[in-house]
Amino acid sequence: MSNELHSPDVAYILQNVLGCKWTLHLLAEVRRGVNRPGQLVRSADGLTTKVLNERLVKLVRFGLLEKTSFPEVPPRVEYELTAFGRRFTSLLDEIDRLQAEL
Amino acid sequence: MSNELHSPDVAYILQNVLGCKWTLHLLAEVRRGVNRPGQLVRSADGLTTKVLNERLVKLVRFGLLEKTSFPEVPPRVEYELTAFGRRFTSLLDEIDRLQAEL
Numbered sequence: 001m002s003n004e005l006h007s008p009d010v011a012y013i014l015q016n017v018l019g020c021k022w023t024l025h026l027l028a029e030v031r032r033g034v035n036r037p038g039q040l041v042r043s044a045d046g047l048t049t050k051v052l053n054e055r056l057v058k059l060v061r062f063g064l065l066e067k068t069s070f071p072e073v074p075p076r077v078e079y080e081l082t083a084f085g086r087r088f089t090s091l092l093d094e095i096d097r098l099q100a101e102l
Numbered sequence: 103m104s105n106e107l108h109s110p111d112v113a114y115i116l117q118n119v120l121g122c123k124w125t126l127h128l129l130a131e132v133r134r135g136v137n138r139p140g141q142l143v144r145s146a147d148g149l150t151t152k153v154l155n156e157r158l159v160k161l162v163r164f165g166l167l168e169k170t171s172f173p174e175v176p177p178r179v180e181y182e183l184t185a186f187g188r189r190f191t192s193l194l195d196e197i198d199r200l201q202a203e204l
Contacts, residue, residue, distance in 0.1 A: 007201070007204040008204060010197050010200050010201040010204070011120045011197055012120075012202070014116070014117075014120060014197065015116075015117045015120050015121060018113045018116060019117060020115050023186060063117065071172075074171070084204065087200055087203070088200070089199065091193075091196055091200060094193055094196060095112050095113055095116065095193065097111070098111040098190070098193060099109070099111070100110050100190050101189070102109040102113070
């Protein structure tokens with residue numbers, strides 16, 4: 001999957017994602033079509049470019065997001081959920097659903 | 103739910119459970135009908151009574167397990183999954199399923 005040679009460890013990734021509000025926020029934004037770094041940095045108060053970039057690199061490394069660079073002037077970059085990312089965000093939905101039922 | 107006044111925080115509990123191999127092991131054992139502390143302590147090499155008891159107290163506090171004391175001689179204690187515990191272990195199954203698909 002994407003850049004990974006080994007299968008991602010879902011439990012490890014889930015612990016990491018659930019422990020970081022920015023990571024959860026970014027997954028939700030990309031999922032609803034907010035794909036460009038400039039849009040993403042404006043999507044939440046307090047989110048800096050540095051933190052945004054760290055989280056995006058991590059999400060690509062986890063295999064949840066895929067980065068595409070378009071050869072345009074000015075260059076355009078977009079992030080999208082991978083197939084694994086879509087399955088993973090469905091798992092996050094399940095967690096929300098269970099929480100809502102309690 | 104059980105002793106909790108507030109709803110448990112599913113994301114917090116999930117992070118905690120995924121981070122502890124004994125906790126995952128004990129949930130799986132209780133789920134398949136290994137309900138008594140004496141059986142549970144013998145269910146895994148390296149699991150001490152102290153660690154077992156700490157994990158059982160935590161799982162009851164999280165609302166995942168329910169403890170029942172039977173007024174017998176000698177006294178008998180059993181642990182069972184709560185309704186929340188059954189939903190929660192289904193979520194753990196989803197994580198395993200996603201992992202297996204990768």
